[in-house]
Amino acid sequence: MKTYDVVVVGAGPAGSSAARRARALGLSVAVIDRATFPRHKLCGALLSGRGQKAMRDIFGLEVDPEHFLYSRKVAFKWDGETLAEFDAPYDLTYTYRVDLDHRLLREAIAAGAEDYQGTRIETFDDAANALVLADGTRIGYGVLIGADGAASPVARHIFGRAFDPDKIGFAFEAEVPGGCDADARMSIDFRIVNWGYGWNFPKLDTRTIGLGSIRSLDQDLKGKMAQYLDLEAGAAGEGVKIKGAHIPLGDYQKVPGRGNILLAGDAAGLVDGITGEGLAYAMESGAEAVAAAAEALKAGKPATATGLYRKRIRYIHTELDKANKLRHFEYSDRFSSLFKEKLATSLTMRKAFFDLLAGETTYSAIERRIPKQIAGKIAEKMTGWPSKLAGRLRG
Numbered sequence: 281m282k283t284y285d286v287v288v289v290g291a292g293p294a295g296s297s298a299a300r301r302a303r304a305l306g307l308s309v310a311v312i313d314r315a316t317f318p319r320h321k322l323c324g325a326l327l328s329g330r331g332q333k334a335m336r337d338i339f340g341l342e343v344d345p346e347h348f349l350y351s352r353k354v355a356f357k358w359d360g361e362t363l364a365e366f367d368a369p370y371d372l373t374y375t376y377r378v379d380l381d382h383r384l385l386r387e388a389i390a391a392g393a394e395d396y397q398g399t400r401i402e403t404f405d406d407a408a409n410a411l412v413l414a415d416g417t418r419i420g421y422g423v424l425i426g427a428d429g430a431a432s433p434v435a436r437h438i439f440g441r442a443f444d445p446d447k448i449g450f451a452f453e454a455e456v457p458g459g460c461d462a463d464a465r466m467s468i469d470f471r472i473v474n475w476g477y478g479w480n481f482p483k484l485d486t487r488t489i490g491l492g493s494i495r496s497l498d499q500d501l502k503g504k505m506a507q508y509l510d511l512e513a514g515a516a517g518e519g520v521k522i523k524g525a526h527i528p529l530g531d532y533q534k535v536p537g538r539g540n541i542l543l544a545g546d547a548a549g550l551v552d553g554i555t556g557e558g559l560a561y562a563m564e565s566g567a568e569a570v571a572a573a574a575e576a577l578k579a580g581k582p583a584t585a586t587g588l589y590r591k592r593i594r595y596i597h598t599e600l601d602k603a604n605k606l607r608h609f610e611y612s613d614r615f616s617s618l619f620k621e622k623l624a625t626s627l628t629m630r631k632a633f634f635d636l637l638a639g640e641t642t643y644s645a646i647e648r649r650i651p652k653q654i655a656g657k658i659a660e661k662m663t664g665w666p667s668k669l670a671g672r673l674r675g
């Protein structure tokens with residue numbers, strides 16, 4: 281049996297970040313993915329400023345015009361109606377996951393991570409701190425990191441299920457042919473669905489059009505996606521394949537692991553419930569999981585890794601909690617006309633939105649700037665989840 285300090289399951293941005301950071305810390309690491317890269321992953325692939333920083337810190341990679349389209353043009357929409365068109369204060373950078381994820385994984389492998397692509401896990405042998413692969417190979421670990429996406433088999437193994445079906449998000453997306461340039465405008469439609477939004481992102485070779493919301497709110501998301509595609513792309517969208525995937529919109533694992541088994545990225549539910557952004561948190565949490573693993577292994581107490589990791593990502597959990605509360609302002613009927621008006625006119629709200637994506641502000645800072653009257657009404661809510669869902673959860 282080969283044994284590593286850290287074994288990472290899943291080679292998306294969270295897994296490759298964990299593997300790359302493990303090598304930077306001098307740990308032996310194996311990275312396992314059932315897919316062989318390059319592989320597709322449904323995603324708008326808007327890499328925020330915060331995501332760029334994580335990519336730079338962990339991989340030493342910068343965004344570059346060969347792989348990313350840069351544009352500042354933005355439109356805010358409301359059920360098809362354009363409310364405002366303007367330039368964002370920062371470059372927005374768009375790419376393709378098939379390419380980004382492959383590059384990140386190559387960096388981790390070049391740094392010495394052992395590569396187990398195209399490999400399925402057959403069984404978990406917790407007592408022996410080992411995994412058995414489909415071909416019978418046994419791999420031992422000091423700490424195991426599940427970075428295996430929203431439907432995480434590692435989370436299923438330790439918690440019995442990967443996500444709460446009442447709270448999980450679902451998104452549909454389509455790639456509409458036709459390359460874009462720096463003058464191409466992205467748009468976000470804040471009312472094309474309830475408790476979610478639609479996006480139309482310019483890319484080097486296509487436009488990525490999609491929408492997402494909380495799955496259990498029963499609102500025929502697929503039908504709405506077909507209408508939205510028609511609205512945004514017209515004839516160019518005819519016959520284009522629509523695909524769907526889970527996205528954990530704000531529902532994260534309060535305890536992100538068990539003993540020496542940790543969860544990172546989507547497997548830990550680390551997606552912003554307002555912006556839908558997950559790439560930055562995936563990379564940050566992958567790196568933090570390994571830092572916690574290194575600390576626990578050094579102390580000779582691998583089982584303390586979950587507690588150490590939880591402390592390290594408390595700042596992410598705090599932000600997700602605040603976003604979950606604030607989305608009442610964004611989505612609930614009670615504030616709908618005020619929110620629409622602010623989208624059309626408020627330079628402050630616009631700046632806050634892009635500062636958040638750039639990592640230049642936090643929800644905590646934004647919360648402090650919200651007028652007391654609105655903050656009070658938001659605070660009256662028992663939970664950050666939609667009232668219909670909240671009622672069902674209270675039961």
Ligand SMILES: Cc1cc2nc3c(=O)[nH]c(=O)nc-3n(C[C@H](O)[C@H](O)[C@H](O)COP(=O)(O)OP(=O)(O)OC[C@H]3O[C@@H](n4cnc5c(N)ncnc54)[C@H](O)[C@@H]3O)c2cc1C
Pocket residue numbers: 289290291292293294295312313314315321322323324325326327328331399400401427428429430432433451452453490525526527544545546547550551556557558559560562
């Ligand atoms: C439609 C859509 C649009 C989005 N748009 C954006 C956006 O524009 N910007 C943004 O920041 N975020 C966006 N997100 C969120 C973002 O895609 C995720 O947060 C991000 O992919 C999380 O990365 P990850 O590494 O945790 O998981 P993933 O990227 O899902 O990687 C998980 C890996 O685990 C592997 N795996 C799964 N099961 C196994 C198994 N049994 N054994 C081995 N390997 C396994 C998979 O093959 C995969 O490679 C979007 C999500 C969706 C669904």
